[in-house]
Each structure stands twice: as C-alpha cells, then as structure tokens.
Amino acid sequence: MEAKQLVHLAEEFGSPLYVYDAQKIQSQYQRLENAFSKVGSLRINYAVKALSNISVLKLLKQFGAGLDTVSIQEVQLGIMAGYTPERIIYTPNGVSMEEIEEVAALGVQINIDNLSILEQFGTKHPKIPVCIRINPHVMAGGNSNISVGHIDSKFGISIHQMPHLLRIVENTGMHINGIHMHTGSDILDVEVFLYAAEILFETAAHFRELEFIDFGSGFKVPYKKDDIQTDVEELGTKLSKRFNNFCKEYGRELTLCFEPGKFLVSEAGYFLAKVNVVKQTTSTVFAGIDSGFNHLIRPMLYGSYHHIENLSNPAGRERFYSIVGYICETDTFGSNRRIAEIKEGDILCFYNAGAYCFSMASNYNSRTRPAEVLWHEGKAHLIRRRETIDDIVHNQVILNFEKEEVHN
The missing domain is CATH 2.40.37.10 (Lyase, Ornithine Decarboxylase; Chain A, domain 1)
Incomplete structure (x- = not known):
C-alpha cells in the first residue's frame, strides 16, 4: 500500500491503527500453492494465532484455506467464520483432557503431542481419528522463543519415544490418521527443514492408515531490505518430489499439509x-x-x-x-x-x-x-x-464500599 493511502486511513479511522492488505494475503497464499503445485493433494491450514480477526479468517476461507488452531476459542472463531469442523485441525499444548474432548465432539481433527494424553484419549475414544505431533529435535529457526522443534522444546512427542508411542497405539487400538511436526518460525535453511521432513517420513511409515502428513510451517519472511527469507519455491520443488516418492512407497496418495501464519499475513x-x-x-x-x-x-x-x-x-x-x-x-x-x-x-x-x-x-x-x-x-x-473504557470495564464486577447513612 502507498504512504498516502495509509495516512488517509489514519486520518479516517484514527490512530493507532492496524491495517491489513487483502491482496498481499492472497498473493502469499497463491505463492505457497504454486510452490507445491506438483503435489496431488495439498492443504494449507492458516495458523489462527497469528491474526484471529473473523473477517481475516473468512477472507482466507475464500482462497480455500483450512485452519490450524491451538485453543477451543480459536476453533469457535473458525466455526463462526464459516469453516466446517473437517477443515480445522486442533493442536493444543498443555490443555485439559476436557477441552480436547470438547473439541473432538465438534468433529475437529485432533492433534496430540503428549504420550500421557495420547494414552488417555485413545483408551476412552479409540474410534476417533487422531494426528500425532512429533518433535524431530531439529533447530530450524534462529530465535529460541519461536523455534519449537528442538530437543529442549515442550512441544511434540520425541522421536526417541517411538517404541512407547507405538505400544500405546497398539494397546488402545486407536486410529492414527495423521503425522505432524512444527519446527517453529524463521526457517533459515531449506536443507535443515528437509532433514526434519525425512524424520517425519520415517515416522509415518509406522502407521498404515494415514490420510495426511503435516509439516507445520515457520517460513521466514523478510523484515528489511535484502533480508534473508525462506525460499519456498526451492522447498516446494525438493519437498514435493520427496513427498510424491514417499506416497508411492506408502502405497497411496496422502495429503501434504502446511500451517502458515506469519508467512500469509505478516507482510500484509x-x-x-x-x-x-x-x-x-x-x-x-x-x-x-x-x-x-x-x-x-x-x-x-x-x-x-x-x-x-x-x-x-x-x-x-x-x-x-x-x-x-x-x-x-x-x-x-x-x-x-x-x-x-x-x-x-x-x-x-x-x-x-x-x-x-x-x-x-x-x-x-x-x-x-x-x-x-x-x-x-x-x-x-x-x-x-x-x-x-466501557470495553475495559465490561466484565468487571464493581463493588460498592460506601457505607449507607443510618437514619434514626
């Protein structure tokens, strides 16, 4: 957008003000679609936590996006925006079993990153399809606050816990329909991401009823002139080829999923x-x-x-x-x-x-x-x-500490 347009908007709507360019969001979405055009089945699930305004969610729905959510409230926002439960994946961390069950009851795809919760959920609900979030122990980003796939991360089930994971799945008879990873934001090296993808492929081979493999996101965007950014076109070429080969080895076509947030809306x-x-x-x-x-x-x-x-x-x-x-x-x-x-x-x-x-x-x-x-x-x-100020005090319960006058 041009400077004059933005100044006019500040004059019209006041400041401070957030402005989002819908065309830029669309061009980023199409860029990712084009990068993976050689994949038979691609799903782009927008990470709601990046920007959760319902109108933005509705805009992305027009482009064909699904949603990646991390709370029941984000799920509810997605449904308000017109998404069907099948177009939403729910990947919480550290939430209660009650919340997970409440989301599952809506028909939303559940993604579990904890062995204890996996066993509890599988024991109670073995027929509900579940995706498993794996921690590949790969540091793909440069900021430890937003890189979540490394060995010290609280997210995901460690690849070193695979024997335990497989035993839980076998004992509960639960249906695993997806494998997932998310390395976090600011992927600096495509080859490092591809290395993590190989770990995910090796994990996926253990499960014979998969419908999709979810590679998360974390594509880095430029913050200044000539800044480094993720080469999604290079990633698309290399990962698409490897994914298609894996599908042939697996015996059927799977859906390749991504969960971009920053990549879609940051520059907009x-x-x-x-x-x-x-x-x-x-x-x-x-x-x-x-x-x-x-x-x-x-x-x-x-x-x-x-x-x-x-x-x-x-x-x-x-x-x-x-x-x-x-x-x-x-x-x-x-x-x-x-x-x-x-x-x-x-x-x-x-x-x-x-x-x-x-x-x-x-x-x-x-x-x-x-x-x-x-x-x-x-x-x-x-x-x-x-x-x-009315919005700030809307939910406050205001007590009255003034003593009433006593009349004789």
Missing part, C-alpha cells in the same frame, strides 16, 4: 501511530508515539525488528531516532533508527505488523486496543472498532 500488516512528542536528551532523540508495547509487544518480547517509516515526511532529511511508546516502563520499538525527520503529529508506519501483533495486544496501563481495517478490493473495511 501495517501498524500506524501518531507522534505525540519529539524529545531531545543529552544523548538521544526520542520520538514518542500514541501507542506502546500494549499494542505491539514483539520488539520488547522477542527483540523483533519492524521497519519504521515516517509516512508524513517520506522524502525528508534523515535523522536518528529512538521510537518509544507511552507505557510507564521501558517501551522501545526501535533504537537509533535512521528515519526521515519527524515532527509532532506525524504518522509513523511499522511494517510486518500482520502476524502476532494485534493478537498479542493487551489493555496494559488500562489502555484501549486499536481498531483494525482490512483493505480489500480498493476499499477500507472496518473489521474491529476501537475499544473504549
């Missing part, structure tokens, strides 16, 4: 904020905006990089700024950034704000959360209104 998102104050100190020039890590926590939580541009003065003389928020503790979006000269009232844009940004927003400092807008077919559509 823009976070717009207004500059409240420009503050010169003895060593730094701060640009303080009308937002904070309550709206965009990733830089403080992960140390993630978001390119920042001054939309109000894109061709201005560049200076160095630290962009900070209004939260009453260290609240930094970017330090010592080279940005076109900033004045109070200017609109700044944070790029790559589509994934894990609004979905991780909070009401910290009792601040309200921003509005969300979807730019679709040349028009702006409000898909979440800006919160008010």
